[in-house]
Amino acid sequence: xSEITSTPSAHRIKDPYSQWLAFSSDxxxxxxxxxxxxxxxxxxxxxxxxxxxxxxxxxxxxxxxxAIPANQSMLYVVHSxxxxxxxxxxxxxxxxxxFSDTEAKLAAIADNGRYLAAxxxxxxxxxxxxxxxxxxGQLEKQPQPIRSLAIAPDGSELAMIVSAEQKQDxxxxxxxALPELKELSCRSVDPRTWTVQYAPNGKLLAVxxxxxxxxxxRKTGRRLAILRDVAVGQFTHDSRFYAAxxxxxxxxxxxxxxxxxxxxxxxxxxRKHNSTNYSPQQGRLTISPDG
Numbered sequence: 109x110s111e112i113t114s115t116p117s118a119h120r121i122k123d124p125y126s127q128w129l130a131f132s133s134d135x136x137x138x139x140x141x142x143x144x145x146x147x148x149x150x151x152x153x154x155x156x157x158x159x160x161x162x163x164x165x166x167x168x169x170x171x172x173x174x175a176i177p178a179n180q181s182m183l184y185v186v187h188s189x190x191x192x193x194x195x196x197x198x199x200x201x202x203x204x205x206x207f208s209d210t211e212a213k214l215a216a217i218a219d220n221g222r223y224l225a226a227x228x229x230x231x232x233x234x235x236x237x238x239x240x241x242x243x244x245g246q247l248e249k250q251p252q253p254i255r256s257l258a259i260a261p262d263g264s265e266l267a268m269i270v271s272a273e274q275k276q277d278x279x280x281x282x283x284x285a286l287p288e289l290k291e292l293s294c295r296s297v298d299p300r301t302w303t304v305q306y307a308p309n310g311k312l313l314a315v316x317x318x319x320x321x322x323x324x325x326r327k328t329g330r331r332l333a334i335l336r337d338v339a340v341g342q343f344t345h346d347s348r349f350y351a352a353x354x355x356x357x358x359x360x361x362x363x364x365x366x367x368x369x370x371x372x373x374x375x376x377x378x379r380k381h382n383s384t385n386y387s388p389q390q391g392r393l394t395i396s397p398d399g
Contacts, residue, residue: 177221
């Protein structure tokens with residue numbers, strides 16, 4: 109059970125199993141999930157109280173992604189074997205969409221809920237219709253492991269980070285048009301590049317290179333800003349800012365900072381909190397739809 113305390117300005121929900129967070133479009137429900145957990149939690153953000161603890165179907169694999177597409181009242185829980193759909197805010201299960209011949213290791217879904225991409229361990233990436241489960245197409249297998257997948261908010265483009273063959277060689281940032289899966293660009297990036305994210309406005313990318321976040325133009329790849337010594341965070345919904353936590357601060361008091369995506373300057377410190385076990389792969393930060 110989650111332990112909840114509240115103050116006049118905020119709610120603190122102590123849940124050692126929280127890994128994935130997603131807000132509903134109206135900002136009134138927060139979904140909290142973990143890849144190894146057999147339940148997920150739906151929280152009323154106006155009171156901080158748990159609406160329900162929902163048990164996942166026994167047929168589900170490891171959770172890869174929890175998302176609530178814009179203007180939808182459904183929670184998508186993407187796992188290694190498919191997708192489970194739940195009604196909000198009740199948590200009622202609406203159905204499941206299996207991956208027929210794909211054991212997914214990574215997944216991404218468009219903010220508009222149109223497309224879902226799943227990457228298998230062998231480097232194959234399959235594109236699905238997220239509402240029907242129909243298979244739309246598949247990319248050729250990538251020669252090296254895929255580190256990250258992302259879909260543009262409007263569903264028009266897919267981006268991925270592909271590992272280098274040799275440790276010292278550049279990794280690759282690839283972008284593909286959807287739904288055709290036509291390659292638009294392939295750029296060499298730092299070998300320590302791990303993740304890629306689209307900004308809500310669809311014009312920017314956030315690319316994690318080791319302990320820095322680079323803000324780049326989506327179409328040209330031009331670097332606009334560099335956020336130093338931070339872990340993967342989240343764009344605000346107007347794409348003007350990026351919220352992130354310091355990368356190297358295990359077990360110490362850590363400020364969550366808000367950075368300008370135009371020049372990389374820290375413009376605000378959101379709050380301070382303690383963390384005893386934090387890594388950029390485990391930590392999750394999300395922002396409500398109204399910012």
